[in-house]
Every structure is written in structure tokens, then in C-alpha cells.
Amino acid sequence: MTAAAEPIAPSRRTLWRARLATLALFFVCGAALGVWAAHIPLLKSGLALDDSTLGLVMLAMGIGAVVAMPCSGALIHRFGAVAVSIASGLAIAVALALPPHMPDPVTLGLSAFLLGLSLGGIDIAMNAHAAAVEKAFGRPIMSSIHAFFSIGGLFGAAGAAGLVGLAVGAKLGMGAGGAVVALIVLAAARFLAFEDRPETEGGHGLRLPSRAVLLLGLLTVCSFLCEGAMMEWSALFLRDVAGASLGLAAAGYAAFSATMTIGRLLGDRFVEALGPARAVQLSGAVAAVSLLVVTFAPNPWVAFAGILAAGLGFANIVPPLFSAATRAPGVAPAAALAMVASMGYSGGLLGPPAIGFLSDAFGLRFGFGLLVVAAAIVALFARRTISPPSPRP
Structure with a gap:
């Protein structure tokens, strides 16, 4: 019998590319939230929402994120963290552009739910991928990767605030934010993978916690x-x-x-x-x-x-x-x-x-x-x- 070939360890250059691409995902996630936060006043005034209704819209977004997370674990087991990260990142780009086009509070809440769903999906996938990259590096790198979520939030909020200050409107501002998110995700996509196959040992994603x-x-x-x-x-x-x-x-x-x-x-x-x-x-x-x-x-x-x-x-x-x-x-x-x-x-x-x-x-x-x-x-x-x-x- 012929012994199975040992997997070839990725090169340092490949690992660094995967690390930088993962940083880009964290940056995108933070930036999307920054763009959303900067446009909340415009969304509120556009539909004449009171504070309690706006609170329900924000709650819908949080519920979407929490609902997505266990499902994301199962999808990662089936398709791998890279594929789920890319799909979720592109979904964020679309969902980020939707809220200003919604005609009433109910549909605005639905669009917020979809944005939360996309953010929850990428959160698990990019963290799973970051942990795999960290394991391949052989030393802690997770903290610095997480820092780019905050940096993305700063850039997203600042850029969106600048557009709001120029009175370009929520439709153009959030649409531009979604376009930038899509471009960054697509640019990072080709560098994320560094292994031949994802780790899937240990059972499927939906189970009671140990x-x-x-x-x-x-x-x-x-x-x-x-x-x-x-x-x-x-x-x-x-x-x-x-x-x-x-x-x-x-x-x-x-x-x-x-x-x-x-x-x-x-x-x-x-x-x-x-x-x-x-x-x-x-x-x-x-x-x-x-x-x-x-x-x-x-x-x-x-x-x-x-x-x-x-x-x-x-x-x-x-x-x-x-x-x-x-x-x-x-x-x-x-x-x-x-x-x-x-x-x-x-x-x-x-x-x-x-x-x-x-x-x-x-x-x-x-x-x-x-x-x-x-x-x-x-x-x-x-x-x-x-x-x-x-x-x-």
C-alpha cells in the first residue's frame, strides 16, 4: 500500500497573505457598522421614527446577528470558513445599501435584520479562519487581527460622516459604503485560503455546548x-x-x-x-x-x-x-x-x-x-x- 502524502505546510508568504486578507475582513465588518451608525440619524428622520421604533430596528439587527451565528458554524463545517467569509462579506455589501430604500419601519427593520444576519455570518467565519491562520503561524496573532475591527469602525464612521456632512444623502452614502465593502472583500478573497481543505473534525455545527x-x-x-x-x-x-x-x-x-x-x-x-x-x-x-x-x-x-x-x-x-x-x-x-x-x-x-x-x-x-x-x-x-x-x- 502507498502511504498517504503528508500535507505540504504553507509558505510564510502564503501565511502572511492569508493574515492580511483576514485583517481586511475584520476591517470590513467594523467599517460596515461604522457606516450604519453614521447614517442612523438620516434613517430616523427620513421615516420620522420615534426612539422606541428606532430601538426595535436596532434590536432586529442584533437578533439577526445572533440567529446567524450557530447556522454559520454548520455552514463552515460544510463549505469552509473561506467560502462563508466571502459570501457573508458580499451579503454585507448588499445589505448595507438596502436600508435607505425602505419605505416604512417594518421593511427598515427587515433590512436591519438582514444586515445583522450577514454580520453574524462573517463574524464566525472570519474568526474561525483567523484561528486557523494563528494555528499555522504557531504564535498568538488574534488580538492584533481583532484590532482591525475597531480601526475599520473608525474609518467607516469617519468616511460616512464626511459624506453626511456633504449632504449626499443616505442612499448614495450607504450605497458607496456597500460598494467599498464589496471591493475589499473581492480583493481579499484570492489570498484567504492557505490550506488544501478546511478542518471539519469534531461533528457538525448545531449541537449542545460541551x-x-x-x-x-x-x-x-x-x-x-x-x-x-x-x-x-x-x-x-x-x-x-x-x-x-x-x-x-x-x-x-x-x-x-x-x-x-x-x-x-x-x-x-x-x-x-x-x-x-x-x-x-x-x-x-x-x-x-x-x-x-x-x-x-x-x-x-x-x-x-x-x-x-x-x-x-x-x-x-x-x-x-x-x-x-x-x-x-x-x-x-x-x-x-x-x-x-x-x-x-x-x-x-x-x-x-x-x-x-x-x-x-x-x-x-x-x-x-x-x-x-x-x-x-x-x-x-x-x-x-x-x-x-x-x-x-
């Missing part, structure tokens, strides 16, 4: 809950609780996002030096202490400094957790990642309303105390939850 996946998902819920709450509530906390000026309060989430992006750009070396479990443990501890400072800050500047530090703390929690999900025993990498991400994004979706209910009942300071507990859970359980990566060949 204990290891469930624990990773719970830590991801804690992180996304905090990140979502910072996006929705940090400005209000600075203004109403810490007594900050309007300008300082408005800069709160931007500062959090900036330090998170910096932390992720520098995070690969941090994770490599400490190992993923220790890195997440330390990151959770920094996040918990920082949020504790924010919660009991004696003045707005101390609260603002705590928000800056919290961004650094949360920077390197989710990327190592997503990488760890693809190493969960007995589960296909994409399936495990889909489960963990679905749990995490559900936490991000439900977290801000939960903080609102707690704030109404006990005050916003109490609500931020919940975030301290969530970050502390990450610090306490990271070491016993995250399995180490396989040794380099």
Missing part, C-alpha cells in the same frame, strides 16, 4: 456584557453620576475604544509572553479594578482615567477566548466558536438593557457594580477554563 465550550461562553458573556454596557452607558455615567462636562462625557466611549484598540495592536506579544490563560486572567483583573475605580470615582477625571484603563483590560479577553474555543476537545472548531460567540453576543445584546433596569431600581452606580463582578469572574475562572495552545511543530 462543558468546556459552556465555560468559555460564560466568560465571553461577561466580557461582552461589560463592553456593551460601556458603549451604551459610559457617557451617561460620566455625566449623571461622576458629574463630567458634556464634552468629557461624550469622549468616554471613544477613549475606551481607543485604548482597547491600542491594547489589541500590542496584545499578541502580551498573550505570547504570558500564555492565553494568564493573559486573560490579568486582563480580567485590570478590567475589574478599573471598573471599580470608575464606580467609586470621587471626580469625573478619575472616572475617565478608569474608563481608559478598562479599555486596556478588555482588549485581550475576547480574542484569546475565541482562539481557545477552536481548541475545545471533541467539537469542530467552527462549531465551538459559533456557540461561544452566540453566547457572548447575546450577553452584549441583553447587557445594556439589564444595566438600565438596575439603574432605574438602584441607581447607575449599582449597575456598574455588576460590571465589576462580571470582570472579576473572568479573572477568577480564566486559568481553569482556557486550555493551552498546541506546541509548535
Whole structure:
């Protein structure tokens, strides 16, 4: 009998091309959200929506993303992460152009659902592919890849805001955004693949989570809950609780996002030096202490400094957790990642309303105390939850 040929390891040049193409996908995902966010005021005024109706439209988008994630895991198992990434990226381009053409709130909500569906699909696929590229590199690269999501959001929002300022209208602005997304996805498509076939071991994508996946998902819920709450509530906390000026309060989430992006750009070396479990443990501890400072800050500047530090703390929690999900025993990498991400994004979706209910009942300071507990859970359980990566060949 003739022995099966060993697979040929990809060259470093091929790996770097795959890495850069994966960065482009993360950039596209963030940029699409930035374009969407910048046009929300125009969409609201165009259909004369009240705040509650607009909130339902945004909820439809979040539901679409959460619905897509487990399905994406099954599709990746069948077709591979590269194919699902490209298809989802092109779907984002189409879905991004649709909302300004919708004639009423119902169809606007449907278009938002489709955009969320596309974003949820690419989220799992590009993270699964990034984890495969990271495994081939033999060292952590997930944090810096995730940084390009934030960078894409900055460029997408800034570019769209410029078009809004020029009064080109939502149809042209969001259409142009969709066209740019399609061009970037098509340019990256030819460089994504670096293996002859995708990894599909471990079963199909739709199944109940194992204990290891469930624990990773719970830590991801804690992180996304905090990140979502910072996006929705940090400005209000600075203004109403810490007594900050309007300008300082408005800069709160931007500062959090900036330090998170910096932390992720520098995070690969941090994770490599400490190992993923220790890195997440330390990151959770920094996040918990920082949020504790924010919660009991004696003045707005101390609260603002705590928000800056919290961004650094949360920077390197989710990327190592997503990488760890693809190493969960007995589960296909994409399936495990889909489960963990679905749990995490559900936490991000439900977290801000939960903080609102707690704030109404006990005050916003109490609500931020919940975030301290969530970050502390990450610090306490990271070491016993995250399995180490396989040794380099």
C-alpha cells in the first residue's frame, strides 16, 4: 500500500497573505457598522421614527446577528470558513445599501435584520479562519487581527460622516459604503485560503455546548456584557453620576475604544509572553479594578482615567477566548466558536438593557457594580477554563 502524502505546510508568504486578507475582513465588518451608525440619524428622520421604533430596528439587527451565528458554524463545517467569509462579506455589501430604500419601519427593520444576519455570518467565519491562520503561524496573532475591527469602525464612521456632512444623502452614502465593502472583500478573497481543505473534525455545527465550550461562553458573556454596557452607558455615567462636562462625557466611549484598540495592536506579544490563560486572567483583573475605580470615582477625571484603563483590560479577553474555543476537545472548531460567540453576543445584546433596569431600581452606580463582578469572574475562572495552545511543530 502507498502511504498517504503528508500535507505540504504553507509558505510564510502564503501565511502572511492569508493574515492580511483576514485583517481586511475584520476591517470590513467594523467599517460596515461604522457606516450604519453614521447614517442612523438620516434613517430616523427620513421615516420620522420615534426612539422606541428606532430601538426595535436596532434590536432586529442584533437578533439577526445572533440567529446567524450557530447556522454559520454548520455552514463552515460544510463549505469552509473561506467560502462563508466571502459570501457573508458580499451579503454585507448588499445589505448595507438596502436600508435607505425602505419605505416604512417594518421593511427598515427587515433590512436591519438582514444586515445583522450577514454580520453574524462573517463574524464566525472570519474568526474561525483567523484561528486557523494563528494555528499555522504557531504564535498568538488574534488580538492584533481583532484590532482591525475597531480601526475599520473608525474609518467607516469617519468616511460616512464626511459624506453626511456633504449632504449626499443616505442612499448614495450607504450605497458607496456597500460598494467599498464589496471591493475589499473581492480583493481579499484570492489570498484567504492557505490550506488544501478546511478542518471539519469534531461533528457538525448545531449541537449542545460541551462543558468546556459552556465555560468559555460564560466568560465571553461577561466580557461582552461589560463592553456593551460601556458603549451604551459610559457617557451617561460620566455625566449623571461622576458629574463630567458634556464634552468629557461624550469622549468616554471613544477613549475606551481607543485604548482597547491600542491594547489589541500590542496584545499578541502580551498573550505570547504570558500564555492565553494568564493573559486573560490579568486582563480580567485590570478590567475589574478599573471598573471599580470608575464606580467609586470621587471626580469625573478619575472616572475617565478608569474608563481608559478598562479599555486596556478588555482588549485581550475576547480574542484569546475565541482562539481557545477552536481548541475545545471533541467539537469542530467552527462549531465551538459559533456557540461561544452566540453566547457572548447575546450577553452584549441583553447587557445594556439589564444595566438600565438596575439603574432605574438602584441607581447607575449599582449597575456598574455588576460590571465589576462580571470582570472579576473572568479573572477568577480564566486559568481553569482556557486550555493551552498546541506546541509548535
